[in-house]
Amino acid sequence: MSFILGMDTGGTYTDGVIVDSSKRSIICKAKALTTKEDLTIGIKNCIENLNFDRMEEISLASLSTTLATNAIVEGRGASVGLIYMGTELDEEVPAEISVKVKGRFDIMGHMQEDLDPAEIRQVLSGMKGKVEALAVSGYASVRNPKHEKEIRRLADEILDVPVVCAHQLTSALGFHHRTVTAVLNGRLIPIIDELLKSTKKVLHEKNIYGTVMIVKGDGTLMTEAMAKERPIDTILSGPAASVIGGLALTGRKDGIVLDMGGTTTDIANVSEGSVKIKKEGAKVGGWRTRVRAVEISTFGLGGDSRICLDRKGNVQIGPQKVWPLCVIGKDYPQLVHELQSFKWVGELKTYSQQEADCFMYVNGELPETASPQERKILEKLQGGPHSLTYLARAIGEDPETIDLTPLVESGILARISVTPTDILHVQGRYNQWNRELSRAGVEILARRKEMPVNKFVNMVEKAIHVKMAMTCIQSAADFESEEFSFAESPEAMYLIQAALKERQTSLLNPEIYLRKSIVAIGAPAGAWTCDAGKLLNAEVVVPDNADVANAYGAAVGKVTETVELLISLDGDQYILNTPWERFVYGSKDEAMFYAIHEGRKYIEHQLMDAGCRNWAIEEQPSDIMVETKENEPKVYMGTQMTITGVGSAF
Numbered sequence: 321m322s323f324i325l326g327m328d329t330g331g332t333y334t335d336g337v338i339v340d341s342s343k344r345s346i347i348c349k350a351k352a353l354t355t356k357e358d359l360t361i362g363i364k365n366c367i368e369n370l371n372f373d374r375m376e377e378i379s380l381a382s383l384s385t386t387l388a389t390n391a392i393v394e395g396r397g398a399s400v401g402l403i404y405m406g407t408e409l410d411e412e413v414p415a416e417i418s419v420k421v422k423g424r425f426d427i428m429g430h431m432q433e434d435l436d437p438a439e440i441r442q443v444l445s446g447m448k449g450k451v452e453a454l455a456v457s458g459y460a461s462v463r464n465p466k467h468e469k470e471i472r473r474l475a476d477e478i479l480d481v482p483v484v485c486a487h488q489l490t491s492a493l494g495f496h497h498r499t500v501t502a503v504l505n506g507r508l509i510p511i512i513d514e515l516l517k518s519t520k521k522v523l524h525e526k527n528i529y530g531t532v533m534i535v536k537g538d539g540t541l542m543t544e545a546m547a548k549e550r551p552i553d554t555i556l557s558g559p560a561a562s563v564i565g566g567l568a569l570t571g572r573k574d575g576i577v578l579d580m581g582g583t584t585t586d587i588a589n590v591s592e593g594s595v596k597i598k599k600e601g602a603k604v605g606g607w608r609t610r611v612r613a614v615e616i617s618t619f620g621l622g623g624d625s626r627i628c629l630d631r632k633g634n635v636q637i638g639p640q641k642v643w644p645l646c647v648i649g650k651d652y653p654q655l656v657h658e659l660q661s662f663k664w665v666g667e668l669k670t671y672s673q674q675e676a677d678c679f680m681y682v683n684g685e686l687p688e689t690a691s692p693q694e695r696k697i698l699e700k701l702q703g704g705p706h707s708l709t710y711l712a713r714a715i716g717e718d719p720e721t722i723d724l725t726p727l728v729e730s731g732i733l734a735r736i737s738v739t740p741t742d743i744l745h746v747q748g749r750y751n752q753w754n755r756e757l758s759r760a761g762v763e764i765l766a767r768r769k770e771m772p773v774n775k776f777v778n779m780v781e782k783a784i785h786v787k788m789a790m791t792c793i794q795s796a797a798d799f800e801s802e803e804f805s806f807a808e809s810p811e812a813m814y815l816i817q818a819a820l821k822e823r824q825t826s827l828l829n830p831e832i833y834l835r836k837s838i839v840a841i842g843a844p845a846g847a848w849t850c851d852a853g854k855l856l857n858a859e860v861v862v863p864d865n866a867d868v869a870n871a872y873g874a875a876v877g878k879v880t881e882t883v884e885l886l887i888s889l890d891g892d893q894y895i896l897n898t899p900w901e902r903f904v905y906g907s908k909d910e911a912m913f914y915a916i917h918e919g920r921k922y923i924e925h926q927l928m929d930a931g932c933r934n935w936a937i938e939e940q941p942s943d944i945m946v947e948t949k950e951n952e953p954k955v956y957m958g959t960q961m962t963i964t965g966v967g968s969a970f
Contacts, residue, residue, distance in 0.1 A: 322379040323347065323372075325528065326875025327363060328561055328868075329354055329385045331641065332582030332624055333843070334362035335871040338372050341379065344568070344876055347869045348372055351843075353647075357683060358938075359387065362517040367526055376527045382874040384535035388508050388554040393605040397507030398744065401451035403443060403471055404499060405435075406459025410494055414607060415503045417451060419443050421471075428890050429464035429902050440471055444478040453506030454479060457486035457499040463886075464902045469798035482509050489550060490601075490610035491884040491899055499599060501609040505552035512551035516544055531931045535873070537613030538597055540880035543930045555604050556613045558870060559586040559667040563614055565873025568843045569863035575837045576792060576858075579869070580845040582624040583641045585788065587617045587795040589836075596799070612882075621787055623844035627738040627780060628674050629768055635783050637740070644739040645761045648680065648705060649754030654835055655736075658707040659760035673708045673929035674768075676761040678736035679724055680705030693717060694727060700717075700834045705736060738762055743780055744847055745772070754961065786820050792834060820855045832941050834858035839903030841869035879935075879967045881926040883919050887911045888958040898922075912941070919963035939963050 324339040334354045338347040350369035370687040391397050396415075402415035405423035421443060423435040447454070456471045465487040475483045486502040514532075520532060534547040542553060562579035573593040579586045588595050594645035595614045602613035620639020630636045649655055655678055660774040662675050686694060688794035696715040700706060712719040727733040742758035744750035759773070766776035792814060794806055806812045817823035821828040834856040839851035846862040853860035865872060886897045887908070894902040898918060905911040916939055927935045940962045945954035 321529075322777060323374065323377050323484070324875045325367075325378050325381040325530070326871040326873070327366065327381070327383050328870035328874055328903055329359055329387070329557060330364065330581050330870065331386065331584075331622075334359075334366045335868045336366040336370055336873045337865075337868050337875055338370060338378070338626070338938070339872065339875040346438055346865055346868070346872060349865060351868070358518075359385075359515065360522050363519060364522045364525075365717075367528075371413065376529075378528045379530040380533060381519075381523055381528055381530055382535065382541060382877065383519065384557045384870060384874040384875055385515065385554060386903065388551055389556060389558075389604055391508060391511050391520055392504055392607065392669060393557065395605070396511070396941075398452035398510045399450070400453045400503050400506040401447040402455045402457065402499070402503055402507060403440070403458045406461075407495060409496060409499065411498075413500055413503050414507065415455065417447055417869060423467045425458065425460045425464045425467070427460050427463060428888060429460065429895060429897060431464070431466075435467055435470055435825070437470075437474065440474050441478065448479060451479075451481060453481050453509055454483045455499070455506045456483065456487070457495070457502050459495050460484070461487040461899050462491050462493065462498070462899075463888075465900070466902070471749045477929040480924055481913060482506065484509075484645065486572040487899060489552065491897075492601070492610050494610060496657045497608050497610050500607050501552060501601070501611060503548060504607060508551035509548065512554060513548050515707045516547065520544075522578075528950075532881070533877075533930070535564075537567045537602055537611055538880075539564045539595065539614055539877060541877045541930070542879075545929065546926075552609065552611055555609070555611055556602055556616065556868045559588070559618070560614045561873035561877065562841055564589065564875065564877050565869035565871070566839045566863070566866075567593070568876045569841070569865060569869055569872060570839055570861055572839060572861070573839070575839045575861070576791070576795070577839045577841065578788075578832065578845060578849060580788075580840070580842040580848065581622050582843075583620075583622045585619045585621045585842075586793060587619075587814060588614055589799040590839075617791070617798045619791040619794075619842055621784075621791060623741045623842075624739050626735070627740070627743070627765070628676070633769065635769075635780055637780070637787055638782060640735075642735040642737040642739060642757070643680070644741040644753070645678065645736055645768060646742050646745045646753035646755060646758040648678070648736045648759030652705050653757070655705060655707060655918045656685070656754070656760055658710045659757065659764065662707070662709050662764060673719065673722060673724060673766075674737075675707075675709055675719065676738050676764040677706050678707045679711070679728075679733050680736060682731060682734050684732040688728075693722065694724075698727075698732070701733065738765060740784055740844060740848065743777055743784075744844070745782075749847060784848055785851045785855060786822050788818075788848055789820055789832075789855040790816070792838065792852070792856060792858075793832065798807075805923065832943065838863055839863070841866040843867040870911075879927060879930045879932055879963065881923050881930075881967075882962065882964045883903060883922050885915045885919055885961040885963070886958060887915060887961065889956065908959075912961075915959075915961045916937070916963070919961060920965075923963055923965035927965050930967060935965050935967035937963065937965040 351363035399416040401417040426433040468485040484500045532544045533541040534559045537556035538552045566577040601610040625638030626640045626642040738761040745755040745758040819832045837859040888895045942960045944958045
């Protein structure tokens, strides 16, 4: 018997499961807090919490991670130099140094201008010691990669850094997006490499020497070697794993998979057992890429979303993520006294902090421009977290004069506040952490609203149900390619709020029916989704082990490799474009034969490198027909050949 270790590193928790590789059943599961300063600490704690005594029998460790996505959003990673050719880059790219050089192919792959090797050598020498990776991108390189390959050869001679060629990452047209993809891939190489090295060190300490795989953004698995070469493919890895896990746990082929985590709620539409892939490529951190990823709608609603009162005194839930009071209160119970000691209730202030908030020091140093007030507060927090009102008293200031938001946004401090997780603790529906601190924070907000705690909690609970239902409604529109926001339309919101029983009308009683079942996964999902489903007249399915669906999805995912090849008609010749070479043939049949032969051979090598013992490969040819004259038959211009292999190591 062999086992699979599946792990998912989320914004709050790192989840782990041990799966029987033959039965695909979960043997044990565990959670640990994610340690953002060093993800391997959370991974190690999670593995230890599994209490599994047959680690040496684990043949596969499969990971999903938000590391690449977060790095792009936060602008972190290696400094990348870019050499591009063929046309101008009209839009910004995320490279530190960008240089255009001679060299161009047309869209059919014919050379229009050759490279100047002396120019390339001079540019590369100028980048030496200034960049940690190099991206190379040429206009129409997917039709002829010769120039990109030549620059890579010269770069390997001159620069001792990883080199990324755009044509190796995608066969799609779109010069700017392909260039952005190559640059971001270069930026992520050292980040994913360090994650894999650190993770393998932890695994070896636990006697786990099985194959290591990473979940890609389309929900399939990639090898450790491929992840180091193409880390860009791991963006949106976590949401993709949740979809795979949700389907596997329920056995369903259709539904709306809703994954409520600590930070966000991610929603995917599943039809006939598959999830739609973004044809235009995933967009992360404002950058449009050419990376295949599942189509996900993401909303700032999670178990760790901040619950506060806005300037009008209305309850606001998210999108800001905070530490739940109950979680921090487990290690710092003295915060209970600090919150309970707050007695003053006056007019609601319009400042960013509220009396239910606490703060703790995370890491980093204050900038030189920091105020004396900020320096005093940081000194107080060095010894542990404190409430806002405690800090105000300690430094002799009024709470409304303190704004710690800049220090929170910079990562120096973390905010601790009331969250949906705290509401569950107050209700007694979840009791893992410090319920007393949760109640102390909720009592402050309830007094601000001038209502009993139970009534306030019920109001917040209903607001969460309505907000979750609203995310499903907006997602349904998104999945049908409707590019609008309901929240921006007062007319639409009038009807939706009436249907969700949030607005009372004397004449209208609209209803909303979600035509698919909701598969709810994620630790907090079961607590909130069932009532949200009632508002949508939808069935809600919460599978067993829904709290570790992401980790399970990582464990049971399959290795899938896809290659796209293009046959183009050029006069009386047929051009076969592959990600590695350009070939010319005299007939369509000959080009088709070699496209299938070379494509299958490439896929087989990829699957064997991934450790697959069994696989199935399919070819999908699609002729490109163009209408040249009205009312006349369309003319054949070429064939798009997609070859896909699905493999398994068991």
